[in-house]
Amino acid sequence: xxxxxQLTGVSVDNSVYQRRRDEIAALAANYVxxxxxxxxxxxxxxxxxxxxxxxxxxxxxxxxxAPEFLDAAEQLDAGVEGIPQLQQVxxxxxxxxxxxxxxxAGVVPFHRFCGSLADGYFHSTQYIRDxxxxxxxxxxxxxxxxxxxxxxLADRRFAQLYRLAGEAVRRVETETAQQFISKVFWFTxxxxxxxxxxxxxxxxxxxxxxxxELDQFRSADIRPLAIADMVHVSYDITRYQDTLYxxxxxxxxxxxxxxxxxxxxxxxxxxxLAAAK
Numbered sequence: 001x002x003x004x005x006q007l008t009g010v011s012v013d014n015s016v017y018q019r020r021r022d023e024i025a026a027l028a029a030n031y032v033x034x035x036x037x038x039x040x041x042x043x044x045x046x047x048x049x050x051x052x053x054x055x056x057x058x059x060x061x062x063x064x065x066a067p068e069f070l071d072a073a074e075q076l077d078a079g080v081e082g083i084p085q086l087q088q089v090x091x092x093x094x095x096x097x098x099x100x101x102x103x104x105a106g107v108v109p110f111h112r113f114c115g116s117l118a119d120g121y122f123h124s125t126q127y128i129r130d131x132x133x134x135x136x137x138x139x140x141x142x143x144x145x146x147x148x149x150x151x152x153l154a155d156r157r158f159a160q161l162y163r164l165a166g167e168a169v170r171r172v173e174t175e176t177a178q179q180f181i182s183k184v185f186w187f188t189x190x191x192x193x194x195x196x197x198x199x200x201x202x203x204x205x206x207x208x209x210x211x212x213e214l215d216q217f218r219s220a221d222i223r224p225l226a227i228a229d230m231v232h233v234s235y236d237i238t239r240y241q242d243t244l245y246x247x248x249x250x251x252x253x254x255x256x257x258x259x260x261x262x263x264x265x266x267x268x269x270x271x272x273l274a275a276a277k
Contacts, residue, residue: 017130023125028103032089033121037087037103040126047082049131053143053211054080056135060214064199066194068250069208072155078146086126086142089150097159101150105160107139110169110182117166122149135211138238148205152189155272158203159251164261165189177269181261183230186255193246194220206237213240220244225252231276 027038058080061070075096078084090101102116102125111121124145129137137144146148152158168181191207192199200222207213220240223229225247247253 014130014132017132021127025105028105028126031103033102037085038089038102038126039085040083042128046130049128049134050083051080053134054078054147055152056211057147057209057214061213064201064214064217066196066203066250068155068158069151069195069203070199072153072158074146074153076146076151076154078150083128083142084146086146089146089203093150093153096154096201097156099153099159099162099209104180108138111178112164112219114166114169114185116277117162118170119166120152120163122162124149134225137232142203144209148165148209149189151208152203152205157254161254161258162189162262164258168264170259172264172269174266174270176190176273177264177266180231180269180273181264183233183235184257186229187233187245188225188247188253191235191241191244192225192253193217194250194253195246195248202243210269216240217244222246224248225256227256228234228272228276231273 021030024040029039031038034086061073064175065073076089076092078089093099093101096257099120099122101124102121104125106125108123116123122145124142125140126142128143131139148152153162154168165181165185169178172178173180190204190205191202192204193202193207199218200215202208217240223242223243223245223246235243247256
């Protein structure tokens with residue numbers, strides 16, 4: 001979790017925030033894939049939250065984010081001045097990697113969320129976190145989606161990993177297999193690291209979009225990337241991670257996680273889990 005630092009001048013009435021969030025989410029609930037993404041008239045306070053957090057993140061990215069992520073973020077160029085319209089981000093991604101965005105009303109079930117990646121669609125919320133706690137969010141918001149996932153999806157190699165994960169979820173049938181694919185997705189796409197001479201750097205969307213975790217992730221138990229080792233590790237999405245995995249390079253990430261997603265099925269995952277007992 002991020003530090004619950006308050007943004008001066010923003011209401012701390014949670015009911016006001018929840019009504020605003022519901023209002024924005026309702027637009028996504030009625031969205032049909034292929035339509036123009038609804039434009040949100042963000043308030044000055046909402047833009048201020050984006051500006052505050054995005055500027056702080058940008059400062060930390062220079063020394064703590066992986067160079068490959070930094071290059072991708074530069075390609076996306078989401079900006080720090082205010083919340084970009086999701087359609088604008090979607091158009092840019094489509095030109096860069098062929099990925100498109102689909103507005104989401106909230107958290108999307110993993111099977112549907114990840115399965116859509118196989119079709120080149122990423123479900124993204126449009127509301128931003130409560131201005132009373134700008135560095136803390138228990139669920140994905142537009143800042144996490146755009147700065148974290150959107151940046152990665154601007155790079156063809158990262159985007160291909162997303163597609164492979166989606167195809168893997170589509171391919172398997174058992175809940176056990178889906179859960180393990182979800183775990184691999186968490187420890188790579190969401191919380192992955194890449195080795196660097198000065199210490200591991202983050203590319204995972206949850207870390208690069210988290211002001212607090214960027215300062216803390218190097219204190220975790222950082223292990224070499226190994227799919228089999230993940231069998232023994234649990235995780236909690238509501239707190240900083242105790243265990244993280246770092247690939248030697250992006251090519252190594254493609255060889256390990258990419259190959260796993262490209263070839264796994266119910267039988268191979270069942271054998272992997274059984275062998276690890």
